[in-house]
Amino acid sequence: MHGLHLTADLFDCTCEQRWLTDADAVLARCVALVQAAGLQPVAQLAHRFPDSPHGPGGITATVLLAESHLCVHTWPETCSATLDVYVCNFGADHSAKAQALRDSVVALFLPQRLHAHALHRGQAPSPD
Template sequence: MKKSLGYQTTIDFYDCDENIIDSVSVIENILTTAAKIMNLSVVNTTIHEFSPIGISGVVVIKESHIAIHTWPEHKYVALDFFTCNSSFDLDEGILWIKEQFKSGRFEKNSNQRGFLDVIKQ
């Protein structure tokens, strides 16, 4: 694995409960609890509710951030984790989030960002 500054994991949750993914308080609780499950340190949270539906938010963590965007009308959630190193095991937290959203299925992708050999060119 090449040395990089950041590690990004994106998750697409499908077939979610539209009421759960359209509640600011529920989303904030799910994300902050998931951060604790994954041993990430929450610094600040900003969640915005759109009218008539949908939520976008960011949980700033010491390790970087968690970002969420929901489309209740499509029962879909896009979730991004960005961390400054690869030592964090996000899988337990991702599965817990899937259960909370009552998601029927999800897709996970991971990649590295900020490769040091490219930065130093």
């Protein structure tokens, strides 16, 4: 087992409001970005949370990948979002594709501040 888990916390997003509240639009864009990065979507799910006294409800959009997953969560009341991209590198190294995917999803939200992290998971295969 060997993989790369990329995360990003996006603050003060200046994107159109629909990218923070329209679960179907975000999911469709995420699927397109997954494919553009050269990864393989195998399932998808989106959910919009109800409005609250603080403002419109946020969304969660998840794309299950043959390589693992992409997940996006939004908080429109604070113009923020989080995302994670995890790829298993079994059989091939998908790290560059994961980084391209994370960067393209970040660009969708136009954050003014960003905290990004990378976690290398599992053990790299040992040479024979």
